[in-house]
Amino acid sequence: MHKYFQRCCAVLILGATQVASAQGQLSDTTLRELSACDASFFRSLHQDSAALAGSVPLATRGDTSWIKVPNRYQTKAGSILFATPLRAGGLTLLGYTDEVSDLGSLGRYYSWGFLMAGKADAVYRQLLPLIHDARRMRADDGAYVRSDVRLPGGPWQAFASASGVAAGRDKVERVFLIEPHEELQGVVRVGCSLQGGVDAALLREARPDIDASEYPAAPNAAGAFDSAPLPREVLAVTQAALAAAPVWRPRFKTLRFSQQSTTPGQPDVDTVVDHELRERDGLVVTSEHYSTFTMQRLQVAGLFQLRAAEKNDVSNSYLATSSLSLPLPASLSPGTRFQTSMTTMNVPAKPGERPEQLITLCEVKDTLQASTISAGLQGEATRFVCTWQKNAYVVESALLHDLGVAVQLRTVSKDYGESHYRYLNVQVTK
Numbered sequence: 156m157h158k159y160f161q162r163c164c165a166v167l168i169l170g171a172t173q174v175a176s177a178q179g180q181l182s183d184t185t186l187r188e189l190s191a192c193d194a195s196f197f198r199s200l201h202q203d204s205a206a207l208a209g210s211v212p213l214a215t216r217g218d219t220s221w222i223k224v225p226n227r228y229q230t231k232a233g234s235i236l237f238a239t240p241l242r243a244g245g246l247t248l249l250g251y252t253d254e255v256s257d258l259g260s261l262g263r264y265y266s267w268g269f270l271m272a273g274k275a276d277a278v279y280r281q282l283l284p285l286i287h288d289a290r291r292m293r294a295d296d297g298a299y300v301r302s303d304v305r306l307p308g309g310p311w312q313a314f315a316s317a318s319g320v321a322a323g324r325d326k327v328e329r330v331f332l333i334e335p336h337e338e339l340q341g342v343v344r345v346g347c348s349l350q351g352g353v354d355a356a357l358l359r360e361a362r363p364d365i366d367a368s369e370y371p372a373a374p375n376a377a378g379a380f381d382s383a384p385l386p387r388e389v390l391a392v393t394q395a396a397l398a399a400a401p402v403w404r405p406r407f408k409t410l411r412f413s414q415q416s417t418t419p420g421q422p423d424v425d426t427v428v429d430h431e432l433r434e435r436d437g438l439v440v441t442s443e444h445y446s447t448f449t450m451q452r453l454q455v456a457g458l459f460q461l462r463a464a465e466k467n468d469v470s471n472s473y474l475a476t477s478s479l480s481l482p483l484p485a486s487l488s489p490g491t492r493f494q495t496s497m498t499t500m501n502v503p504a505k506p507g508e509r510p511e512q513l514i515t516l517c518e519v520k521d522t523l524q525a526s527t528i529s530a531g532l533q534g535e536a537t538r539f540v541c542t543w544q545k546n547a548y549v550v551e552s553a554l555l556h557d558l559g560v561a562v563q564l565r566t567v568s569k570d571y572g573e574s575h576y577r578y579l580n581v582q583v584t585k
Contacts, residue, residue: 180206181243187285189268190301192331192347193361197221211237211251214364221364222251228507230254234270245281247272252346253364257505260448260468261321263353263371265362268346275299275335278343282333298334305329307352322351324469329361352469365506372503375471380451380464383473383502392479393455397437400483403456405434406559406585412529413579414563418572427579432457432560439560442466455481458552458561459495475502477510484519487537487554491519495541517541525555528564531581533557538564558583 185199201220204213212223212235226232233254241248250270257263271278279299283289291301295318304314305327314328322328328350336342349361355370376382385393397404410432417425429444439457443450453462459481464473480496495517500510519539525532534557541550549567554560567573 181241186243190286219363224253227253227255262351264350266348271343301331303329324352327351369506379471389479396481396483400485404559409584411582415577416574514544515541529578529581
């Protein structure tokens with residue numbers, strides 16, 4: 156949670172008694188309807204809208220109202236604090252959350268509800284007379300939960316969802332929960348979550364506050380990663396770049412290796428990911444096999460990404476490059492600089508998503524023997540460093556002349572620190 160949020164909440168909690176006389180009142184009916192985790196909450200909130208006007212930021216459509224947050228699709232923008240806390244059900248309401256996240260094959264997650272002052276046990280006891288189907292509430296690791304599940308084409312059924320286990324995409328879970336805030340002492344989340352294979356039909360039924368333009372798009376056809384054509388402009392730019400600088404064109408059929416990553420100062424901590432690269436029409440299709448999933452990428456020289464997807468994702472979605480500038484240098488002389496630019500967006504687009512531009516500045520450093528990277532490699536390799544303009548992410552790579560493909564040697568990230576890479580069990584088919 157954002158530090159500003161934490162700091163503000165602490166002030167509000169400490170000052171709750173002093174401002175009690177000025178607090179707005181939310182009806183107990185609205186609090187009860189929240190616990191149903193359906194559209195009735197937003198209709199009841201509409202009935203309270205006149206009393207809440209000026210106290211909370213409300214939006215209205217038809218017979219429903221909702222509390223606005225800056226951006227439900229951004230992690231740090233999906234919550235607000237009320238300028239003056241509200242009262243309802245004998246409790247103090249400090250703020251509101253409305254968050255959406257798409258975790259691919261792990262499911263989509265839509266959560267909404269209030270932040271309340273107190274301890275989870277005390278808030279639960281106070282709310283119990285207002286909770287729909289309260290007899291099914293159960294204690295779960297310091298929280299109180301009621302959950303249901305719906306399989307495709309079926310009704311809602313009572314279901315004891317497992318804490319910490321992703322819902323996936325083959326079912327939908329509906330959860331009402333009362334849980335301690337993960338960072339703030341004396342703050343409790345009270346609200347709902349729809350999670351799993353959430354689709355447009357369910358949002359239309361349960362979340363009238365979400366506009367139809369924000370509904371998840373229908374999934375792509377199976378095999379879309381491989382079968383969907385590249386945008387004409389992207390294909391033309393790629394072909395022109397490889398024709399002008401053929402040193403970047405792959406000269407192999409398949410390349411397999413294990414990439415071992417280590418962190419300086421932590422020699423005993425490493426990660427190994429198996430890679431398989433295949434040449435296709437002058438491009439490189441890469442499969443990266445992690446412990447629980449496989450990533451697929453379509454790249455120029457194994458480095459500049461044109462498409463990426465999680466293999467076997469039920470939505471068959473992928474991240475696509477929609478525009479591209481790729482002035483690859485034909486000469487690999489030290490000091491040579493070049494700048495690439497690409498615009499990316501998911502297909503189908505995620506709700507609220509906007510195209511993202513990525514600009515990368517690269518500089519050729521020196522030439523070394525490829526065998527110094529891995530004993531199984533032949534010929535020379537040219538080392539170069541690229542820096543992402545947006546977040547200063549640094550990627551040091553080497554272009555293998557014999558194979559026409561680049562491999563990473565080192566990365567530096569503000570969030571994850573520095574990583575070095577070694578290559579084991581290299582196998583090449585030409």
